Amino acid sequence: MMKLRRPDLYGQGFLADMEIQVYTQLKALGFAFILGFVLGLVYDLVRPARRRSSTWGERVLDILYALFSGSAVFLYVLAAPGGRLGVWELLFTLCGFLSYLHLLSDRVFTFTDKFFVVVIALFRRTKNFIKKILDMTKMYFQNVQK
Numbered sequence: 001m002m003k004l005r006r007p008d009l010y011g012q013g014f015l016a017d018m019e020i021q022v023y024t025q026l027k028a029l030g031f032a033f034i035l036g037f038v039l040g041l042v043y044d045l046v047r048p049a050r051r052r053s054s055t056w057g058e059r060v061l062d063i064l065y066a067l068f069s070g071s072a073v074f075l076y077v078l079a080a081p082g083g084r085l086g087v088w089e090l091l092f093t094l095c096g097f098l099s100y101l102h103l104l105s106d107r108v109f110t111f112t113d114k115f116f117v118v119v120i121a122l123f124r125r126t127k128n129f130i131k132k133i134l135d136m137t138k139m140y141f142q143n144v145q146k
Contacts, residue, residue: 032089035076036096039069043101044108048116 043065050061073093 028089029092032076032092033096033099035072036093036098037100038096039072039093040097040100040105041108042068043097044105045112047109048113052116052120 046061046065050058053061073090076089076093
């Protein structure tokens with residue numbers, strides 16, 4: 001009886017009997033968990049802008065986040081052996097996302113929210129400063145013409 005052999009995509013030659021090494025499985029699950037954790041961090045970076053925007057702005061940010069996270073998971077699928085992503089990898093991605101939301105989200109969101117408020121205040125001050133300079137130059141050139 002002939003055994004099936006397939007090439008191993010991790011450069012270790014051929015694997016017989018369709019076996020997968022435990023280290024390879026653990027590495028894939030670890031990367032999936034880290035991917036979920038990073039997706040949670042990106043969500044917290046987008047959340048302050050999302051909460052302060054209008055309904056349309058909120059929808060646009062939701063679509064951008066969905067495209068980013070979908071692309072990240074798609075690229076992870078492409079890196080998987082044979083292009084197949086198992087249910088366990090998706091489950092570990094979800095576990096990484098939920099772990100981030102449970103463990104660090106409150107702290108990171110507080111920081112990003114305060115940072116977002118400071119950035120908005122700086123933009124408003126810069127806008128007012130530029131507006132004052134434009135008004136002064138307009139007044140100056142109108143006086144020069146007289």
